[in-house]
Amino acid sequence: MMKIYLLFLAILFAGSSTLSAQTPHRTCGTVEHLEWLKQQDPALSQRMQDIENFTQIYMAAHPSEARTIVTIPVVVHVVYNTSSQNISDAQVQAQISQLNQDYARTNSDAGNTPSVWQSTAVNTNVQFCLAQRDPNGNATTGIIHKSTSVTSFSQNDNVKHSANGGDDAWAAGSYLNLWVCNLGGGLLGYAQFPGGASSTDGVVILYSAIGSIASPSSGAPYNLGRTATHEVGHWLNLNHIWGDDGGACTGTDNVGDTPNQAGENYGCPAYPHTDACTASSPGVMFMNYMDYTDDNCMNMFTSGQSSRMNSLFASGGARYSITTSLGCTPPSGGSCGTPSGLSATSITTSSATLNWISVSGATSYNIQYRPTGTSTWTSTTSTTNSKAVSFLTASTQYEFQVQTVCSSGSSAYSASATFTTSSSGGGSYCASNGTTNSYEWIDYILLGSISRTSGADAGGYYNATSLTTNVSTSSSYTLTFSAGMSGGTYTEYWSVFIDWNRDGDFADAGETAYSTSSSSTGNLTATISVPSTASIGTTRMRVSMHYNSAPPSCGSFDYGEVEDYTLNIQQGSGGSCTESYESNNTLATAAAIPVNTNITSQISTSTDYDYFSFANNSTQKNIKVTLTTLPGDYDLKLYSPTGSLLSTSQNGGTTSETIIYNTSTIGTYKAYVYGYSGAYSNTKCYTLNCAISSSTFRLDPNIAISGIEEGSLSLYPNPVQNTMNVKFSVLKSSDISIYIVDMVGRLVSQSSVHAFEGENSYALDLNKLNNGLYVMQLQNGSGKTFAKFMIEK
DSSP: HHHHHHHHHHHHHTHHHHHHHHSSSSOOOHHHHHHHHHHHHHTTHHHHHHHHHHHHHHHHHTOOOOOOOOEEEEEEEESSSGGGGGHHHHHHHHHHHHHHHHHHHTTTTGGSSSSGGGGTTTOOOOEEOOOOOOOTOOBOOOEEEOOOOOOOTTTSGGGGGGGGGGGOOOOOTOOOEEEOOOOOTOEEEEEEOOOSSSGGGEEEGGGGOOSSOOOOTTTTTOSSSHHHHHHHHHHHHOOTTTTTTTTSSOOOOTTTTTTSSSOOOOOOOOOOOOOOOOTTTTBOOOOOSSOOOOOGGGOBBHHHHHHHHHHTTSSTOOOOOGGGOOOOOOGOOOOOOOOOOOOSSSSOOEEEEEEEEOTEEEEEEEEEETTTSSOOOOOEEEEESEEEEEEETTTOOOEEEEEEEETTTOOOOOOOEEEEEOOOOOTTOOOTTEEEEEOEEEOEEEEESSSOOOOOOOOOOOOOOOEEEETTTEEEEEEEEEOOOOSOOOEEEEEEETTOOOOTTTTTTTTTEEEEESSSOEEEEEEEETTTTOSSSSEEEEEEEEEOOOSSSGGEEEEEEEEEEEEEESSSOOOOOOSOOSSSSTTTTTOOTTTTTTEEEEEOOOOOEEHHHHHHHHOEEEEEEEEEESSSSSEEEEOTSSSSSEEOOOOOOTOEEEEEOOOOOOOEEEEEEEEGGGGOSSSBOOEEEEEEEEOOOOOOSSOOOBBBTOOEEESSSSSSSSEEEEEESSSSEEEEEEEEEEEEEEEEEEEEEEEESSSEEEEEEESOOSSSEEEEEEESSOOEEEEEEEEEE
C-alpha cells in the first residue's frame, strides 16, 4: 500500500521544481529504477545474483581482514535548465567532503548514534575525490556544468545521455558518475546497483539536495548531503535497511548487524523506535544512512554494510577496476605507477628482504605483509625499492604488497607476491671447525620481573607469551638470561627489541635496546635505558637468540628463540609524589579535574578511595578514561551524571585500566579509582586521564581485557532455515556459552565454543528448533550480548 501511495505522489507532483512540493518525505527511486532496468535487460538479474554470491563468499572468508582504504574518483555532471539548478563548485566540493566524513565516520554528528550501536558503527574504508584526470589523461576539476533545454528528468536515465539532453558518462570502470539535475516525480535521487550497463552506471541527485552548505538552491530537511550518502550506498551494493518487503518482516538487506525492520522511517523518530519486526528496545536503526529519515537524523553505516561495500573492490569484485584508476592523480604530477617486479631475497627462518622495481616520481613506498591466509597486515615504509623485514615465523608462507607514494598522490597497492621462510634448522649448529654437530635446546629464564620457565619444542621455538612488567621513561632496567643451548662449542647472540614508539614496527631507530653474546654457559646480564620519548602505555618487547657460524662452509647464522613479552611503559620514574585531591573518598565529594589532561594522585592507605568529577559537552560527548602507571592492582569505575554505575575495568596486577563510553548524554561524570583487596602505595602515584572527544573512541587492542565486544554479535541469514552463521568479537581468548531462548522464556538450546581473540565465526545447527522468533545470548563470564532471530523452514 505504501508503494502505491508513493507512486500516486510521483504522478501528482511530476514536473514540479519546488522542493517543498516535491518531497513531503524522502523518496528514493533506486528500487523502482532497478525493476525498470531488469525489464530492459533480462540478463541483469543473473549478473546481480552472481555479484551477491561473490559478496557472501567474500564476507564469510574475510570477516576481520584489515582493509586498505579505497579512494573513488568522482565526476559530477551538473545538468541545469535554470540558474538556480546550476549549483556552485563550492556546493559540489561540500558534497564530496560530506561523503568522505560519512563514509569515514568522522561526521560531526557521529556522537548522536545511540550507545548500543556505537561499536557497530564503523569507518567503511571508502573515500572519494573529485577527479583530477579525465579519461583522456587531461587535467580536470571533476565538475562538468552543462546547460539543457529539458526542464525535468525522470528515472529513465535520459540525464545520462547527451543525445537526450543530459551528459554522457565517463568510463564506469574508473569513475563514479554523479549527475545533478532537476528530478521530477518527487524524487531526491536514484542509483544503479553494481551489475548494470556501464553507460548508465552511477548516481542521480536532485540539485537542491546536493552539498552541506547553505545556498539559495538548498532545501531542508535534505540539505546536509545525506541524499548522496544514501544513493552512493546503493551504488556500493547496499539495500534499504528494511529490505523492501512491504512490512512483512521476511525481507532482508543482506546485512547481519542491522535489526529487522518493517518499513521506512521518515522525519527523525525519537530513540528508541520500535516497529512490528523489532518490537523491543533498542528497536530499529532509523539513524542508518540507508533508511528514509531526514538528513539531520542519519549518522551511521554498520560493519556489515562496510563488508558489503569492500567486497566490490576485492580481486574479482564488481568494482575492482576502480582500485587502479588514476582519476585522483593530476597529469601534471605524472603517473604514480603501481610497483611491479616484486620479489624476496636473503630469506632466513625469521627475516627477508622485499624488493620491487623503482617507480619514476616515487618519494617513498608503503609496504604491507602478512602470513598468507591471515587477516592482519603489518605495515612499514621505505624510501628505496627494498625493505628488510624481520621476526617472521619459520617455514611460513608470507604475502606482501607495495604502494607508491608520489608528491601528487599514491598508487593502488600492487598485487601480492609470496615467499616462504626457511625451516628452523632442526637439531644442528655450525661449530667453530666448520662441521655440523648436534645440539639440545634447553629452557632459559628472564630473571627479575619477567620469567619464562616452560620447555621448548623440538625446533627450539616457544609460543609467544604475554607476561607483563612495568618500566618507566628515563629509567634503566636489568635483563638477565640463562644459557640457551648445550652440546657444543659456539657463541650465543641475544638481542632485545622494544617497540618504544608503539607503532607495531620494531625497525625504528633506537629500538634495538640491547645485544650481546657469551659462551654456552653462564648468564647474560645487561641494562637497557628507557627513552624519555617512549610512548606511554602497553607495548611489546621481542627477544631473539641465534648462534654463530663463522666458517663460510656453514652458511649464515640460524635464528633460535623468538619471544614476545608485554611491557607497560609508565610516565616518569614512578618515584614519590603526594595526594593533591583529598578528601575525595565518596561519590559526593568527588574532586573536579580538567579533561584531556594527565593528573597524578595516590591510593595512600588500604581504605583510601579516590573519586573525580569531569564534564563532557555538546561538541565533545564521547568519553575515554584511562588509569596508568599503577603502583599496585588498582581498578577503575565510571558513573553517570545521575550516579549510576556505567562501566568497570578490573584488569589484574598493574595492567592499565581503560573505560570507553561513547554517549550523547551531556553532564558531569565521576571516575572512581581504588585498590583491589586493599592495594595501595603511599610513595608512588597513578596517572588518570579523563578524555572527551567529538570522535568515537575505539578500544586499544593492546590492552588485555576479557569480555565480548559490545554490538559485535551478528546472525545471518536472518530469517534462517537450518544453519545460522554466528559472528562476534571477543577481547581475549575464552570459552563462550551460547544460549537460545524462545519468546516465552524457555531455554531451548545450550552449547559452548572456544573463541579466539578478535573476530570469530561459527555455523550453528538449528535444524531441531521449530519455526518462530528466538533470542540468542552469548556469555563468557564478564561479557554478554544478545540478538533476535527468526526460524522459517
